[in-house]
Amino acid sequence: MARKxxxxxxxxxxxxIYEDGSQRSxxxxxxxxxxxxxGDAPARHIIEQQDREIAEKSGQIPLRIKSIQRSGAKLPEKEWKRQRG
Known part of the structure; x- marks a missing residue:
């Protein structure tokens, strides 16, 4: 019988990109x-929730998010440098 x-x-x-300058891809x-x-606004809340769960399990404080963007999206070099601090 075939599987559903x-x-x-x-x-x-x-x-x-987090406020401390670190990046997760x-x-x-x-x-x-x-x-x-x-649009993509709910992604920030979902990622913050994931970060809270990870921090809770590791016993560390969750990092504050500075910015998010879809992977592979190209930013102008000036904007990218500004976000990286």
């Missing part, structure tokens, strides 16, 4: 949480 197809969750990848956010009128 499972629901495939699609993800969008984001690069995150390819943070996964479910694609169905994005779009609509808010």
């Amino acid at each position: 197809p499972t629901k495939r969750t699609e993800f969008v990848l984001f690069d995150v 390819n943070r996964r956010v479910p694609a169905d949480e994005l779009g609509g009128l808010e």
Whole structure:
């Protein structure tokens, strides 16, 4: 008997720059949480929640996010340097 197809969750990848200057690449956010009128705004909240969970498990304080952008998105060099501090 054939298997039923499972629901495939699609993800969008984001690069995150933190206020201390560190960067994390390819943070996964479910694609169905994005779009609509808010665009990518919900991604910041989802990534902050992920950071809180990681910090709680590791016993560290979560870092504050300075900016996020979709992975692979090109920024003008001037903007990229400004975000990197």
